Each structure stands twice: as structure tokens, then as C-alpha cells.
Amino acid sequence: MSIHYRRQGSAIVVLGNTYAYKDQLKALGARFNGVDRHWRLPLTPANLDSIAELCANAGGGCLESSATSNLVIAEAPSLPAAAAATRALLSGSKELTEDQRLPEGQPLPEDQGLTLRQLMTQVETAVMRAFPKTVWVIGEVQNLSRRGGHIYLDLAEGRNDAHANATTTVRAIIWSSAFAQIEARRGTDKITEVLQDGLQLRCLSQVQVYKDRGSITLIITDIDPNFTKGALALARERLLKELRAKGLDRANKNLPLPPFPLRLGLISAAGSRAQSDFLDQLTCLKYPGEVLFCSTSMQGEQVPKQVVSALKLLMAKSCDLIVITRGGGSAADLRWFDAPEIAYAIAQATVPVVAAIGHHDDVCVAEEICHMRQKTPTAAADYVVAILLDTRRYIDTIAAAMAKTLDDRIQAVSVLTAALVGRLHVAAEKALDYRSLALTQLGHSLQRTAVSRLHQAMNQLNDYKTRIGLGAERLLGNFRTKLVELMAALERRDPTNWIAQGWTRLSGVQGLVKSIAQVGAGEILRARLADGWLHMQIENIEAADASDEKQK
């Protein structure tokens, strides 16, 4: 895990994977800047030496820009023959030829000009004087190629002028002998890592003028691989800082993991070991879902564009999870995954992204930003299946809890039901007893009412009876009284006594005779006597006069 340093004003800035060295940095008096995520300590010669040593031990180095360190002339450890001749030339050990030397101080005739050869000779001289020794040059590697054991490349630098794509480009060559020395000195792997198109390269170069072609070529005698790594690390840190400032560094990490990742998106190189390892592991673990594979380049300039397209395509296909995986490679190989396009695409993805991009110690931006980093494609497959297993365990736990809750509820309901059965039976008995009692009471009530009513009727009858008796007696009494009165009246009207006293009652044809008017002469009358009747005939009728009436 490399760390790098640079001077910044009156401080030394240390950055990179500094966590493992934090104690040493603290001991040197460095303080950590959480915003910029680097260490700062005062710029002193002692601190500078200590930090340079620390960074060198950590596989890093100085990140000084070309403006400050390009003028530092370094001795080339050994030079190929052409460069040796050039050095001899500069040391004055060889006379310049006629066509290489222009008399100094002599003005040109007005009707004449420099020949091209003279011009290029002066240019060559000027360049040699300006760069008598090798010089460290920084540029971007372009058009790298190998021919005959030699390495040919362009070193380019973008220009901030009217033409956005304008660059300054210089041809460079690494002779095979120099390359062998560089590899022996720096390590073949390290050199291979940094000698790739698109990478910033710091190389010790002899500036050579090819007069015939009128061009400048850099003859590279040494390469600083740590500079390239540092540049990559710097770019990586810059991008990460930008993402953190926008709150995008955790955007994909904060996406919830799907409980059932049954539709996977796989971004990898077709036919690659990474692809086969990933799919084989899924098969081995009996992964039940489907995998949508999107083939992309995993190396080269086209990686960012293709990976971004693949991400969009797989999200449009409603994948639950997307895995980006490639085989192991150098740190430089991973630089394509430090591209801002990929970082932003992952940060803005709506689906969790798992990155298994090599198992290098350096972590690329895509892996920093993604939801989960896995070291290998196999580990990524294990991770995906582990999600399903976790979900299954969770479901089992929930199911067990539900089953227990259900059992408890059933047990409680059973107890309740048993109690309810008892209560129901008791309630039924009570209800029936109550109704039976009610009926009995009704019957009694009916009887009481009937008896009462009968008593009432009886009383009434008795009352009537009494009243009838009383009435009869009274009536009889009345009748008796009446009878007695009638008898008295009858007795008063009985003529027997009067007849016995010599009175009589006369009856004629028309009945009782009470007046002479009722009879006529010769009429037969009957006179009642006490012992019989007299039949008499009327001889004469005489009316009574008033003196007789007064005597009566």
C-alpha cells in the first residue's frame, strides 16, 4: 500500500494509503486533514528526509510536479552508445564538423539565410547546451509499441488553449539495452504496470535532436514507476473527494440489499476467467436465479464507456444486483475503474453494485463507491448466495416465531374453549332451570289467579244469595203484610156479619143491586140471608125522600 508526498508551501503533504503508517506520521508531528484526507507536517529537511524514506519503503515516492522537479538533473546510471557520443560531444572531446559549426559573431549576408542543416545544427547545439544531461520529463504515454526489442512511444501533454484537444507531443524511445537495465533496476512488473497508454509517466530522458527529421526525440534511460502510481493515487483521491463532497460516496452503499437477488447482472469480459469463476461458483452453490451477462472490455480506454453502458442496460432489465468482475491485474490495469464515468454511474445506480475487480491491494474508485467490494469473482458469487441464505434464515426465524406464537395462541384458545364449554353447559342448565321455574311460577300464578277469581265469584254468589234471601224475606214480608191487609179488607168487606144482623144483599139480573134505578117492577131479585137465598119479585118501587136521608 503505497504512500506519496509532495511539498506544499511550508508543509509536506503525505497522501495515499496512509492508515498503516499513521503512528509513524504522528510521531513525526504530522496531523491528518479529514477533508482532504492527507497528512501535513512542517517542511523541514529532517521531515523531508524522513517522509521520503517512509514513502520509498512503502513503495511510493515524491509527487513533485514537473515545474519544481523537472530541472533536477539526475545522472543517468548508464547510457547507450548514441548518448555516450553526445556526451563526448558536449565535453568538447571532439571537434564539430564544418557543417555543424557556424562561425560565431558573424552576421548573415542580407541575401542569404541559414540552410536547414545549419539551422538544425544550431538547434541541436542549443538543445544540447540547455539539456547537457538527462532530465526527468513527465507526460502521458500514448501510442506505445514495441519493435525489435525497442519501445517506441509518444509523451503527450494537454494544452489549456483554444483547441481543447490540442496536446504537446514528443516522440520517445527506450532502446532495448536501456529497457533491460531499467527492468533490472526497477522490476519488470513495476515497469510493465506503468508503461501503458494513458498513464502519466516520469522518465529520465536525454533530449535528442534528429537534424535530418527536424524533430526532437527523448531517449529514455530510466523510469520512475512510483510517480505513475502516485499520480493514479492522486487522481483517485481527487475523485473520491469530489464524490464525498457531493454525498455520492455512500449512495450505492445505502441502497437496500434485495432479499431475493434472483436476477443478477454480470459485467465482465466474455470468456474471461473472472466470468467463468463467477458463474461456476454460482452453479456450485446451486444458485436458483438467472444471470444476465453483459460483455465489456475490462482493459483499455473503452472500459469506462462500455461499463457505464452495461450498467444502464442491466438496470433497464430490472436486475436485482449487478456484479462487475475481472481477473487480477496490476494496479495500472485497474486505473480504468478509477474513471469518473464509472464512479458516477455506480453512485447514481438504482441497484446495488458489487465489485470484484482484481485482488490487488490498491482499491479502485469503483470498489470504493460500490455497495460491496469482493476480492475475487468467486467471493462475489459467495456473497450473492449468502444474501439468499440470510433471507432464508430470516424467514425460518420468522416462521418459527410465528409457529410458536400460533401454538401459544392455540393453547390459550384451547384453554379458553374448554372453559367456555363448561360455562356454556352451566349457562344452559341455569337457563333451563330458570325457565322451568318461571313456568312453575306461571302455573302457580295462573292457579292463584283462577282461585282468586273463583273466590271472587263465590263471594259474589254468596253475596247474591244473601241479598236474594234478604230480598225474598222482605218480599214475603211485604206479601204477608199485603195479604194481611187484603184479608182485613176482605173481612171488612165480608157481608156475613151484616147478613147475620139482618141485613141482606140484593142481586138482580144485572148483578148487585145498589139503587132502585137498577131494577124495575116485577123484576125477580135475590136476597141473601145467613141461611139461604130469597127469591122475590118487585111489586112496587118507592124512592126515599130527603127526611129519610137525614135520619140515616
Add this chain to the structure above:
Amino acid sequence: MAIDTENQTAANNESASYKAMLQEVELLVKEVGQPDLELDAMVGKIERGYTLIKAMRARLEQTKDKVEQLRLDFE
């Protein structure tokens, strides 16, 4: 469902007839207590009252037997 409805209807009818009998008996008790009730009518009402009470008693016994049977079936 239809059968349940029929059983429920039958149960409702039985409950309704028991309830009607009960109400009738209560009414009879009140009427018998009326002082202006004819004796012949009173006897008829008393007879009707006892008949209803007897029928309701029989119904209670049936219900009791049924409840017991249900309990035995459940256990």
C-alpha cells in the same frame, strides 16, 4: 348455507312459538284476574293456560336433552 339458513329459520320459529306461548300465558293470567270476566270464559282461559304451560315444559325438557347430547358429542 341454505341448510344453515333453514335450521336457523326453524330455530327462530321454535323460539318464536315458545315466546308466543309464554306471552299468551302471561296475558291469560292477567285476563283471568279481571273481575268482569265471565266464569265460563275464565274456565276456558285457565284450561288454555295450563295447556300452554304443559307444552312449554315439554319443550324445556326437549331442550335440556338436546343440550346434554351436544355436550356429549363435543366431548
